[in-house]
Amino acid sequence: MDFVNLIKTGNSWKFATEADLEDFVWANLKELFGLIPLKRQYYVNGQICDILALRENKQLVVLELKNAEDRYIIQQLTRYYDALQEVKPLEDEIDYQQPINLIAIKPNFHRDNFIDKKYHHLSIDFFEFAVLLDKSNYYLQIKNLDDEKVSKIKIPHQDREKNEDIPPPSRGLMNRLAKCSSEQQEGILKIRQKVLSFDKRMEEISSAVSFKYGNGNSKTSKFCAEFYFDSKGMPIIFLWLGLKNNSSGRISRARIWTDWQGNALLEGYVPSGIGEKITSYKKLISNRIAKLYTIINREPKMLYTTDFKYIRQYCKDRNRVMRKLNNNEPIIYEECKLLEVDIERYAVGMKRYVVFDFGDYEPLNGFVDVALEKWLKRL
Template sequence: MPYLKSQSLSPYLKKFDKKLEKANRKLIYIGGEIRFQSERDLEDYIEDNFSELFPDLVLVKRQLSIKRQQCDLLCCTKSVNQPVIIELKNEEDRGIVSQLTRYRKALLEEKVFASQIDYSLSVMLVAIAPTFHEDNYTDKEASKFENDFCFWEFRVENHNNSGKIKLCGKTYDILYPIFGLPEIHLNSGCNYSGLPLFTLNFIGKIDKKHHEHFMALRTLFLSQPKVKEMVSPTYSKLLYGTGEGKNHKKLAEITNTGKGLYLFLWLPTAAKPNIKVPIDRFGFILAKDNHPLSKDSIVEWLVCTQGAVDLKNKPTPHTNPFFTRNGMLKWCKPNSYLAQATTGSFKTCFLLLNLIKGITQPIDEATLKWWETYKIQTPNYLGWYIDLAIKTWNYRLK
């Protein structure tokens, strides 16, 4: 098992870890908006506060699996037991009408919880999201169930570094801290109350002089949407991403072994043309006495690798360079990273221009001239690469 899951804990520790996870929920500030970190966190909030948010409804079942469909909330009205399906979205979703229509069909075929729900009444289909696309309204108008659909927008706002949600004309408290606000620099310090048990075991194995930088970096990674924190069975690795498998997106990994404490980031790389978003895993060799997790540390080498960084393989003036099969130097100096990543790879070049400058195709001559100078003067401090990894992460989630 590459990374630990809650099943790895004893029954007592599972309960304890669940309490910690619940106490550790957060909102994140990204793209000028405050949102729940994940759709699951939004569902948790709605479930925990359901009677206050929807006093006229009864929550019958969360995450109802029916005929290979999975609807978020099955409810009914208190007055006449009319069936209500609620689908929650943490971001705009153009396919929500067809999704709710499928749930409606499955529900009417199975008629679950018939003792609580009156299936002689029409099924009310409710979508709750921060915004709705024009296509949602077009699909709604084209549906023969148009009169059964309700679109309810919500908005999350900052109030003393905790959130307030506006929904259906009313405002409710969200007692979660907000990560990533530009005007607020969260001082994580070394307050470990509320850290998951797996993370506590990891941090307990690293030198205390690294704790403050680790906590700051962890806060930054967990401020990004859909990021989960996973720990290896030996508590020597922390992975940040959507999951551990090959098809999951990854943002960063921190490893702590006998060879030292290392940060790995998933960054743009040289790639074959058929790769949709050219990304690879890079480790960092820092200047002597620089902190391995500090954004101010100076980078001496980037190492493109899926495994550990082996200093014995560090190139010398007398060794031939090694390349990955996609053409990226396995070891490169910071000021040559951008040039190496984009040599012969136009897709990577366009990706980096988008991430760094916000420029999309077509590329004008002035931009190309700027790029030719910039790509050989890549910054050499670790924070630049951390910021690039975060921009890459959010680009991949689009």
């Protein structure tokens, strides 16, 4: 796992949700318990088991996790045991001739838990866990209450102490971020921190494919920013900025390109959705650029008759981009790269252009600052 949701409660730390605890234990079953992951949130005969795992000898182990005190965990594990023994699922992987081992994992155990276990005939182990802070590192410590053995593993954690009022990223956002690069993850979390820290009225509104930031989700709500994830799971940033390349007082939802290293461009305005026209146009220009570089890098250096249609198209595209720049209109990243293509020397009689090494990007933080200021004025 790249990072885990932790929250501070008093002087101690805990997993933000039970799902976060389960995610981390599932990802580290081998290191913590020497177990092989089998199934999680497994439905059997009306019961849903948190985690099913195996020992090397194919013995089944059932783990039930609680992020807080629970007086009835023994009864819950008993129901899982009964359902598994009755149905005997996954028989190709599990040896049901061996006893099923039941494990309860909690931050602390109630007195009733020990009484229930004392008079129970099933094999049930109690493991108590704690999140420990050592200097700047966080660890999950798990202690077997039967034999007092302790294991500890480092927890990758995103530092959110700057503003403890900010809620941790939801599980939905964390799942989306898991498919992103480390630069994208860091960039998105920094913007999220900045936006949610800006004003107490700022809220995070999540849906299946996007995470919006504004003062609620009603018809009169004003939005500031949005992370939208496309069909491949890649993030696109939208900010509510001024029309006419952010020069107008009228606000609209702007699609932002970024290299996730601080550089950005306002590529166009999209009232809703992802902006399929912009996406298609970006792909079209990218393909044209690739063809131009094929011509440039060809050995031996020569032009074929079929090349001239790409060169003519290049001239049209370049002139269109230059008109946009002169009129202070938004241009996409691929149009910037088009201006850097030097192909004229291969075309006899073709108009000579100055190769444009485009470096006039805007700082991403600057766009976010403007979006926040404009949002505040609109409230």
